[in-house]
Amino acid sequence: MDTLELEFCFPTLNNSCKKTLHSEPQATLIYSVLSTITVLTVVLNLLVIISIFHFRQLHTCTNLLLLSLAFSDFLVGSIQMPCQIFHYRGCWFLGDITCVVYYFSGFLAVSASVGNVVLISIDRYVAICDPLSYPAKVTVTRIKACIGLCWIFSIVHASWILRDMFKQPDVYNSCIGECMLAVNHAEGTVDIVATFIIPFTLITVLYLRVFSVAVSQARAVRSHIGTIALQRSGAMAKKSELKAAKTLGVLVTVFLFCSCPYYAFSVAGESNQIGASSGGVQLWLIYFNSCANPLIYTFSYSWFRRCIKRIVTLQILQPDSRQSNVL
Secondary structure (H helix, E strand, O other), rough: OOEEEEEOOOOOOEEEEEEEEEEEHHHHHHHHHHHHHHHHHHHHHHHHHHHHHHHHHOOOHHHHHHHHHHHHHHHHHHHHHHHHHHHOOOOOOOOHHHHHHHHHHHHHHHHHHHHHHHHHHHHHHHHHHHHHHHHHHHHHHHHHHHHHHHHHHHHHHHHHHHHHHHHHHEEEEEOOOOOEEOOOOHHHHHHHHHHHHHHHHHHHHHHHHHHHHHHHHHHHHHHHHHHHHHHHHHHOHHHHHHHHHHHHHHHHHHHHOOOOOOOOHHHHHOOOEEEEOOOOOHHHHHHHHHHHHHHHHHHHHHHHHHHHHHHHOHHHHHHHHOOOOHH
């Protein structure tokens, strides 16, 4: 992006930050693309939240995990993306308190998303690799408890990193109109290990195992003798479970693809200063994952398409609509 000139964010103040101006066609194109992604992210994730929350038939363990993931994606679309667009020209006009909220929601949403994807991977691992024990091991109560712990950990994690900003919101700003956070080596190491290395290693190992078992079962389906043996032992996962594993495998793959560049950028970064406009393409790529998730549901789950139709046509306002058959 070619910089044309520099102006001050607050011309009347001596300690004002400088504003970066870009060519008008370029700025218009970028604003349009990013705004479209933001609107899609908010609307699609809101549809996922309404669908799973409203229809009782969708209150399954796996869908509760998808609900939690959709909520973290909704936070990204409703707070992170608009702030990034608003800060495109290099000035922060929203105040110091909003700057703290911006960073807090960012660390919260990313940590929660990673935690939810880990829980989804564990859910699919048990469903495919140990289908007989799945109903006993994975219950709605346990899933709700795990989701609660995931969000509690994310809140504690974000609060720990931003503890100095909570005391003094502008502690890291060098000029007026800046939204800056400084992360020391210990904080950065803990963040990368807790939200990248450990979760991503676990996710990869679990899905390699799930993929291996799914392939072996698919081969057994093509062999009549193998199918009978698996059915007699009760070790054959349901077809719906295999489809869900495939869909969520795509979700996890996209998640890894979108997240890895951002964390690689964080590891390679020489500075511990994080600005509201830092990260560039890498940051927007991890944000785009929040838009990609509901798109994956749309193309993979017929129940989600039915729910969208009922929501858009306001059929959910009818009496007993919560009991509707959407599967």
